[in-house]
Amino acid sequence: MAIVTSKEMFKKAYDGGYAIGAFNVNNMEIIQGITEAAMEKHAPLILQVSKGARAYAKHVYLMKLIEAAIADAEQSAGFDLPICVHLDHGDTFELCKSCIDGGFTSVMIDGSSKSFEDNIALTKQVVEYAHDHGVVVEGELGTLAGVEDEVKVSAEDSSYTRPEEVEEFVSRTGVDSLAIAIGTSHGAYKFTAAQCTRNADGILVPPPLRFDILDEVSKRLPGFPIVLHGSSSVPQEFVKIINENGGKMPDAVGIPEEQLRQAARGAVCKINIDSDLRLAMTASIRKYFAEHPDHFDPRQYLKPARIAIKSMVEHKLVDVLGCDGKA
Numbered sequence: 001m002a003i004v005t006s007k008e009m010f011k012k013a014y015d016g017g018y019a020i021g022a023f024n025v026n027n028m029e030i031i032q033g034i035t036e037a038a039m040e041k042h043a044p045l046i047l048q049v050s051k052g053a054r055a056y057a058k059h060v061y062l063m064k065l066i067e068a069a070i071a072d073a074e075q076s077a078g079f080d081l082p083i084c085v086h087l088d089h090g091d092t093f094e095l096c097k098s099c100i101d102g103g104f105t106s107v108m109i110d111g112s113s114k115s116f117e118d119n120i121a122l123t124k125q126v127v128e129y130a131h132d133h134g135v136v137v138e139g140e141l142g143t144l145a146g147v148e149d150e151v152k153v154s155a156e157d158s159s160y161t162r163p164e165e166v167e168e169f170v171s172r173t174g175v176d177s178l179a180i181a182i183g184t185s186h187g188a189y190k191f192t193a194a195q196c197t198r199n200a201d202g203i204l205v206p207p208p209l210r211f212d213i214l215d216e217v218s219k220r221l222p223g224f225p226i227v228l229h230g231s232s233s234v235p236q237e238f239v240k241i242i243n244e245n246g247g248k249m250p251d252a253v254g255i256p257e258e259q260l261r262q263a264a265r266g267a268v269c270k271i272n273i274d275s276d277l278r279l280a281m282t283a284s285i286r287k288y289f290a291e292h293p294d295h296f297d298p299r300q301y302l303k304p305a306r307i308a309i310k311s312m313v314e315h316k317l318v319d320v321l322g323c324d325g326k327a
């Protein structure tokens with residue numbers, strides 16, 4: 001199978017009450033960990049590449065690694081692994097065009113920091129080029145707080161999506177999916193202590209997602225796929241391993257998985273996960289180094305890191321996204 005768009009994936013996900021996982025990729029081990037999990041669980045997959053990932057690994061390396069993953073699934077498991085390759089947070093028409101010309105099947109144009117009219121104009125320009133080339137487009141309304149690669153937004157500058165704007169935005173731009181802000185946040189430090197309460201173990205409990213906004217948006221856009229960014233759950237077992245093995249990540253906290261599961265049952269068809277991959281990998285490597293101070297072969301510590309990513313992704317596919325067996 002070749003790389004596919006998310007069109008069919010989203011239609012089935014919307015009707016089936018589940019979501020597709022969109023995992024950020026940066027290197028071979030991360031791509032292998034994610035795709036091996038998807039093979040095992042027969043799950044459709046979106047692999048997404050940020051501007052920073054493209055700068056780090058180069059476009060062609062990531063494309064060839066993803067093509068290799070599809071070929072490997074076919075050869076080793078006889079399985080047609082459906083993968084959509086998506087640009088995460090495209091910020092200019094030129095960047096989107098370059099990814100479309102380079103074989104991506106989906107791009108995000110993030111005009112959320114612009115005025116409503118400027119966001120529409122930029123998004124429409126990308127949609128016209130993308131649709132001419134058989135590529136789908138994700139737009140964004142509302143801004144998430146937090147840090148993701150080159151996207152940095154303070155809590156004061158973040159804003160929830162205004163449901164009264166979504167119909168006009170979608171009809172005037174022609175986007176295929178829409179990212180909205182309902183209280184998720186980028187990075188491993190999604191919320192300040194002041195925004196949270198603490199549970200009995202002293203762990204921060206974040207404010208609940210604004211399902212009222214999601215409900216209002218989905219009522220206004222029936223059948224239309226909604227996207228959640230900043231949706232890592234920052235598993236506390238990884239944070240604990242990191243902190244116990246020389247790391248320092250106090251008060252790292254994410255979105256509770258049951259809230260993501262609830263969103264996936266509704267109009268949310270794509271859930272972005274990046275920080276949890278980083279945490280799984282970092283926890284594994286920190287633990288490995290602490291236990292084997294004399295080891296220096298990268299294969300020794302990257303192999304368990306790849307396994308840690310695989311098992312974390314399997315858990316997401318089955319217990320959070322509900323997309324296992326849907327490929």
Ligand SMILES: [Zn+2]
Pocket residue numbers: 089148186229230272
């Ligand atoms: Zn994002």
